[in-house]
Amino acid sequence: DIQMTQSPSSVSASVGDRVTITCRASQGISTWVAWYQQKPGKAPKLLIYAASSLQSGVPSRFSGSGSGTEFTLTISSLQPEDFATYYCQQANNYVLTFGGGTKVEIK
Amino acid sequence: EVQLVESGGGLVQPGGSLRVSCAASGFTFSNYWMHWVRQAPGKGLVWVSHIDSDGSTRAYADSVKSRFTISRDNAKRTLYLQINSLRAEDTAVYYCAKEGRYRSMDVWGQGTTVTVSS
Numbered sequence: 001d002i003q004m005t006q007s008p009s010s011v012s013a014s015v016g017d018r019v020t021i022t023c024r025a026s027q028g029i030s031t032w033v034a035w036y037q038q039k040p041g042k043a044p045k046l047l048i049y050a051a052s053s054l055q056s057g058v059p060s061r062f063s064g065s066g067s068g069t070e071f072t073l074t075i076s077s078l079q080p081e082d083f084a085t086y087y088c089q090q091a092n093n094y095v096l097t098f099g100g101g102t103k104v105e106i107k
Numbered sequence: 108e109v110q111l112v113e114s115g116g117g118l119v120q121p122g123g124s125l126r127v128s129c130a131a132s133g134f135t136f137s138n139y140w141m142h143w144v145r146q147a148p149g150k151g152l153v154w155v156s157h158i159d160s161d162g163s164t165r166a167y168a169d170s171v172k173s174r175f176t177i178s179r180d181n182a183k184r185t186l187y188l189q190i191n192s193l194r195a196e197d198t199a200v201y202y203c204a205k206e207g208r209y210r211s212m213d214v215w216g217q218g219t220t221v222t223v224s225s
Binding site: 001031032034036038043044045046049050053055087089091094095096097098099100101 | 142144151152153154157166167168169202207208209210211212213215216217218
């Protein structure tokens with residue numbers, strides 16, 4: 001199976017900060033990556049698909065980039081509602097896998 | 108409104124079985140692949156299984172293969188996950204999700220909790 005290694009596992013940031021989360025795939029997966037946001041006690045929410053396509057209704061401060069084995073999710077100006085855990089997911093393989101998650105905490 | 112509602116979770120003894128369900132509404136259920144994803148307490152998301160639109164193709168994570176069975180009833184707009192030989196490590200919230208573009212999951216249910224304990 002394809003492994004997705006996400007870093008950092010947690011990050012402390014302030015409102016207005018730029019935050020970047022990285023996901024590395026164990027083999028090349030083109031742009032078959034999605035990103036999700038999850039808040040405590042809630043279901044995940046799709047933010048980005050195909051590595052860089054913004055899901056409808058998601059604020060434009062969220063962006064994704066990358067191809068092959070390296071992918072990033074960037075929050076350009078962190079807002080109070082963005083404090084959450086973020087997950088990447090590879091969709092290149094028949095068997096899907098998620099990264100371990102990155103918790104974005106208030107500094 | 109596009110919606111998925113899971114049900115059927117509960118407390119089960121080790122070695123027991125359970126079937127969780129996911130009722131879909133607001134979209135043409137029979138057109139979409141569907142997924143199950145689980146999350147153990149305090150842990151990350153783990154993909155469990157998927158099924159294609161007519162139920163002819165299924166796949167499972169290695170950790171659940173041979174114990175879990177995914178199925179669907181398109182007439183009832185419902186997705187199922189049969190879980191057998193339950194272990195403590197199967198304790199988790201089980202989410203169903205609709206497949207979106209590029210094999211992302213664009214609609215999620217609220218989850219149903221399965222607890223395996225004696």
